[in-house]
Structures are given as C-alpha cells and as structure tokens.
Amino acid sequence: MAAVFIKAANAKIRSNPWTDYFCSTHFWGPASNFTIPLAAIADTQKSPDLISGKMTGALIFYALTFMRFSLAITPRNGLLFGCHTVNATAQSIQGYRFMDWHYWGGKEKKLLAEKEAAAKEKLVEVDPAEEKRVRSGDTT
Template sequence: MAALIKAANAKIRSNPVSNYFLSTHFWGPASNFGIPIAAVLDTQKSPELISGQMTGALVVYAFTFMRYSLAVTPKNYLLFACHFTNAGAQLTQGYRYMNWHYWGGKDKAVPAVAAVPSA
C-alpha cells in the first residue's frame, strides 16, 4: 500500500501544474483569501462597527506578508495578491473609521437621519 501511495505521489509531483495546486504555495493564499473578502464585504456596513485598533493591526499584517511573499523563494505572487487586496480593503476601512470618528462623518449623518419624516 505504501508503494502505491508513493508511486501516486511521484506521478502527481512530476506534473508542474498539479504539483503547484497540491502545494502550500497555492492552498495557503487560497484559504487566506477569506480575510480580504470579508474586509471588502465589510465596506458596505456602518462605519460605527469598525474597530480602529483591529484595522490598524490588519494593515500592518497585510504589508508584512506582502513583503514576505516576495522574500521567499520562489516568490509567491498569489499570496502577494491576497495581502495586496487585504491592504486596500483595510486602508479603506481605516479611512472610513477616521472619517466617522474624527473628521465629522458622524455629525453629518445625524442631521440626515433627523430630516427624514416619520410616518
């Protein structure tokens, strides 16, 4: 049985395409794409819900691993794309947080809600 598994593994690893899709170079970034997808979806939610500290931590995380993805050999461009997307989404969230809490976004939203007539 072990010889059969070893032969199947050698056959799979001999093909560069299947070797890539069965490696951590592919599955690591593919599974990590949940973070930027969630961040992009969160841009549609209220800025009241944004945590400034978490957003800052995720920006640092994204830039750190963007650098890491280009420092490893071979370069992992899929991991770079994942963290580039995450950095963009987190920077957007950071802008929304700053706008809401410090640049008058909350004050502008309150009169708009008050101006809506109730039924």
Template sequence: MAALVKAINTKIRSNAVLDYVCSTHFWGPVSNFGIPVAAVMDTQKSPDLISGKMTLALVIYSATFMRYSLAVTPKNYLLFGCHFINEGAQLTQGYRFLQWHNWGGKEKADLAGAVDASVDKAKELEAKVKSSVSK
C-alpha cells in the same frame, strides 16, 4: 501500499500544475482569501461598526505578509495578491473609520437624519393644512 503512494507522489511531482496545486504555496493563500473577501464585503456596512485597532492590526499584518510573500523562494504571487487585496480593503476601512470618528462623518449623518425628519414633518403639516383648507 507504500509503493502506490510513492507512485502517486511521483506522478503529481512530475506535473508542474499538479505539483503547484498540491503545495502549501497554493493552499495557504487560497485558505487565506476569506480575510480579504470579508474585508471587501465589510466596506458596505456602516462605519460605526469598524474597530480602529483591528483595522490597524490588519493593515500591518497584510503589509508584513505582502513583503514575506516576495521574500520567500519561490516568490508566492498568489499570497501577495491575497494580502494586496486585504491591504486595500483595510486601508479603505481605516479611512472610513477616521472619516466617521475624527472628520465629522458621524455629525454629518446625524444632521442628514435630522434634515430628513424635518422634511417628513413639513410634509405631514402640509398635508394637514391642505386637508383643512379643502374642507
């Protein structure tokens, strides 16, 4: 049995592609790609759901691991790409958080809601007036 395992390991290590696919240099970033996928999908959600502290933590985390992925030997470009995408998504979320909470985004949304409600009310009144006039 040990000889079979050794033979399989030798076969895997002799093929560069198989050697890479069977390494942590490949599976670490692949398993980590759930984070940037979720972050990109979250950019479509309402900005009032964003946690500023968590977003800042993820910005620092991704920047740190972008640096780490290029500091190891051999360089791990797949890990770099994973954290590069996450960094962009988290910076986008950070901007959306600041826009919503600090730069008047919440007030603009409230104002837009009030305007829409006023327009709806005006249309209702117009319909009532037209029905009264036609009688």
C-alpha cells in the same frame, strides 16, 4: 501496500508542474488567506460604527508585512502577494471609514442627514384658503 500507493500518487502529482503547484502551500496558503480580504470587502457595506480601529490597524500591518514576505521567499509567491495587496487595500478602506466616522465628522453628518430626512417626512398642515391663494399666484 498503502505506502507504495501513496508514494506512486505523490510521484504522479509532483511530475506535473500544474498539479505540483496546486497541491503545494504556495497555492493553498494564499487561497485560504483570501477569506480575510473578502470579509473586509463585504464589511464595506456595513455601518462604520462597527469597525474596530485597533483590529483594522493590525490587519493593515499584517497585510503589508506578508506582501513583503511573499516577494522575499524563493520562489516568489505572486498569489500570496496578490492576496495581501487586496487585503491591504480593503483594510485601508476600512481604516479610512473608521477615521471618517470617529474623527472627521462622519457620525455628525449622518445624524444631520437623519434629522433632515425626518423633517421632510413631517407633513405641514396648510390652510386650504392659503393653498388656493398661493396656487392662483396671488401674492398680496
């Protein structure tokens, strides 16, 4: 009895091209894979010192490999290609941030900016007589 119901439901799903695609791995594989580029996009707001260079490199290679795979299979999977294109782009941005932070002076720039901000926050005590002289325009 259950086998007959399952067979009828499967035949109904497969008879409509849209539901056939929606119930296939051509849809659900890329749909579930989109969590990887979404996480990479969210991570662009975090500090670059948290980025793993090796993992970012592996994810770039992974994305480029499966971009190629999505075009090599029959039928071509545009959703999978789009997913890995977004992933390769997001991971490349993360790779750039990693390289900038560790090798191109990003860490030093941040430390310098923090020192400048701390210097601006410090209050400079001024002699009231000196302040009055400067405000009046007396430069002698």
